[in-house]
Amino acid sequence: MDLGLAGSAAVVTGGSKGMGLAVAETLAAEGARVAVMARGRDALAAAERALRAAGAPDAVGISVDMTDADSISGGFAEVAERWGAINSLVHTIGPGDGYFEELDDAQWDEAFALGTMSGVRSIRAALPMLRSADWARIVTLSAHSIQRQNPRIVAYTASKAALSSVTKNLSKSPAKDGILVNCVCPGxxxxxxxxxxxxxxxxxxxxxxxxxxxxxxxxxxxxxxxxxxxxxGLPEEIASITTYLASHRNGYVTGATINVDGGSDFV
Known part of the structure; x- marks a missing residue:
């Protein structure tokens, strides 16, 4: 199936490892130019090598602190200078875990900075470039724990629930511009x-x-x-559905929250 990604430009936040890297590699294999954002420079360099091997010879890793608004703005400004427009934004950042009794206010603030506000800031910075493209897609990664609670990850889950809500609501605003916005919930x-x-x-x-x-x-x-x-599940199983949603081939799915969890009962 041709996803229509050849020659397109994509940004994957948290794209230096795990599910984010799997998504970035799949986008690269489909012919997209890919920029990945993360904090660790060594991991970014390794991701660049992996993406070039996957099929994106001009892949770039950009060091960004996703808890810092200015750093996020600077990262996307670098993408704008390099490409001008982008077609796909995939946001995969998430905070750590912890039980309720273990978390102080600073840890709650950090969870929402990473789990929610990093997505808000990334989308806000990317929107002008997405609107400049011939077609555009946004995909955020939330978590199935927003529907199936686990006390070990209370702040993580709360921040991801907020991100899912933002994504759902956001899908209405740029629909008139043909920008499709969806949320994937990995198990x-x-x-x-x-x-x-x-x-x-x-x-x-x-x-x-x-x-x-x-x-x-x-x-x-x-x-x-x-x-x-x-x-x-495996990272590549998240990457396959995420890449479809982020592609030109996806022409009619927007505002969806999609579980990729091997089948779970949320009742």
Whole structure:
């Protein structure tokens, strides 16, 4: 299926690793020029190499602090100077976790700065470039926990719920310009950071944090939240639907909040 991405320009925030990098690589493989934004310069350099290998020879990594409004504006100004217009913005940034009793005001503020305001600021900075393009799409990544609560990630979930609401509401404003806006809600996804953070925790249960079946076994055992497919997801499974929504091929899906979670009961 031709997604109509050849020669287009895309920005992926949080695109240096995990789901963001998977999305960026898929966009590159479809022929898009890709800029990724993240804070770590070493990870950005590695992402640039990966994107060039995937099919985006002019891929660029831009160091941006997504908690800082001026840094975000500066990152998008660099994109504007380089390309002028962009067709696709994919926003994948999210905060860390923590139980309610563990979080002070500063940690709540940081969660919303990363989980909500980074998206608001990125979209605001990108909109002039999106409006200058022949066609444009915006996709944000929220989380299935906004519908299926988990006390371990209370601030994360609250900030992602706000982002999902902003995305839904925003879809109405630029519709007249032909800009489609959607939100993807990943379930439990086995990324490198997930594995790194929970390797020892799962190992204590005799489970492998790199194995999707073992990961879902742990989720079910400790949080009683299994999924119908019986396994966690992979970054490329988020990338495929996100890339479609961010593509010219998507001509009629807007204002949607789409679960990609292996099947879960939200009742």
């Amino acid at each position: 439990t996804i086995v990324t490198a950071s997930f594995t790194e953070n929970l390797r020892e925790v799962l190992a204590a249960d005799g489970l492998d944090a790199t194995n999707p079946e073992d990961v879902m076994t742990w989720i079910d055992r400790h949080f009683h939240q299994p999924c119908d497919l019986g396994r966690a």
